[in-house]
Amino acid sequence: MKCRPIIVLVLFFTTITSILMPSKSFASWAYLFVVWDGYTYVVSDEYVTVIDKEIGHVTKYSDMEGTYSGNFSNIYKKGTKYYSIKGISTDEAIAIQEKDGKYKKATREGEYAGNKNEFLEPGSSTIIIGIFFLLLVVAIVFSFVEKKGKK
DSSP states (O other), rough: OHHHHHHHHHHHHHHHHHHHHHOBBBOOOOEEEETTTTTTEEEEEEEEEEEEEEEEOOEEEEEEEEESSHHHHHHHSOOEEEEEEEBBBTTTTTEEEEETSEEEEEEEEHHHHGGSSSSOOOHHHHHHHHHHHHHHHHHHHHHHHHHHHOO
16 A cells, blocks of 8 residues: 555656656658648749738748648748739749748648647647646545545
């Protein structure tokens, strides 16, 4: 019976550690992209010089796999601007402003899958599971304390 408090203590610290320091899996996306207006645009090595007007900007950046809402990118930081390209429909391609003032062409690939009823970002499920285990550990500790108090 003396092992039980040690087991509870180990479970408690494991749970706390998993909540405070969740493991991160780095992205292994097949390509670099931006999302604009619900569509994925694959970033090419091609630069464009004739841009038209600003159409949006990156609202969420992450280099970790997952699904995100808004104008998400796995390469460009939050605030990076999107532009339409003169003579090319945004249904075909857009331009992304680089730090050096140049504009890279991004070609529309298709609808972004992350916009379909996704409400949890990576890490959220880890936190929910962590909270569940924390509550489980608390319940075990209280049950142990109650049993010890009845003796």
